[in-house]
Amino acid sequence: MAEVIGIMGGTFDPIHYGHLMAAEEAREAFDLEKVIFVPAGIPPHKVQGQVTSPRHRYLMTLLAVMANPNFAVSRVDLDRGGVTYTVDTLTDLRTEYPDATMYFITGADAILEILTWKAPDQVLALAEFIAVTRPGYGLERLAMALGPLYVPFKDRIHILEVPPMGISSTDLRRRLKTGRSIRYLVPETVATYIYSEGLYGTGERG
Ligand code: ATP
Ligand code: MG
Numbered sequence: 001m002a003e004v005i006g007i008m009g010g011t012f013d014p015i016h017y018g019h020l021m022a023a024e025e026a027r028e029a030f031d032l033e034k035v036i037f038v039p040a041g042i043p044p045h046k047v048q049g050q051v052t053s054p055r056h057r058y059l060m061t062l063l064a065v066m067a068n069p070n071f072a073v074s075r076v077d078l079d080r081g082g083v084t085y086t087v088d089t090l091t092d093l094r095t096e097y098p099d100a101t102m103y104f105i106t107g108a109d110a111i112l113e114i115l116t117w118k119a120p121d122q123v124l125a126l127a128e129f130i131a132v133t134r135p136g137y138g139l140e141r142l143a144m145a146l147g148p149l150y151v152p153f154k155d156r157i158h159i160l161e162v163p164p165m166g167i168s169s170t171d172l173r174r175r176l177k178t179g180r181s182i183r184y185l186v187p188e189t190v191a192t193y194i195y196s197e198g199l200y201g202t203g204e205r206g
Pocket of ligand 1: 011022106107110133134166167
């Protein structure tokens with residue numbers, strides 16, 4: 001039988017329990033054999049130079065998922081280099097998994113911006129989507145956000161209600177910079193890595 005896989009794209013700067021929870025909820029609800037986390041190279045929507053190096057983001061992602069046999073990390077976007085477009089991610093993963101049913105997992109904020117992505121119609125044709133709820137981003141706006149793509153693609157976008165976790169990497173970076181705790185928001189292995197490498201300004205105190 002053909003494989004059914006989930007793909008969780010993100011900057012993961014740093015990875016946190018919101019990402020891991022969303023992936024696990026999607027895995028269970030859609031019977032995914034595995035979820036592949038794909039750290040972005042240079043994310044198009046973020047300011048270049050303000051994103052942590054690919055090596056650190058890759059290693060933190062690996063540390064976060066390695067205890068889970070259903071989770072894996074792919075380097076496709078890091079190895080391709082340059083700005084990451086989801087259309088390229090999905091094209092490369094389709095080559096790697098020619099027979100798999102692919103579900104691309106995103107939070108509500110990400111899917112609501114899909115019209116700003118490169119080739120959104122191709123992206124929606126390449127994979128089914130699982131749009132997980134996220135505090136602060138209402139999916140009742142989905143039809144409007146998708147515009148002309150809503151009617152042709154709505155059956156390929158599955159909304160999944162997940163426990164609301166108000167965690168973001170932006171908030172974690174802010175906490176770290178100001179010496180606040182990130183405990184219980186990220187796996188301990190990730191926190192330990194951040195402090196030992198002095199990431200996000202944690203090396204500047206002492
Ligand atoms: P940043 O604040 O830097 O944008 P982030 O927390 O949004 O970081 P990303 O790496 O941008 O993390 O997100 C990767 C994917 O995970 C996106 O599709 C995003 O919507 C989803 N996601 C992130 N945090 C959550 C959360 N708390 N609940 C549900 N989905 C989430
Ligand atoms: Mg984000």
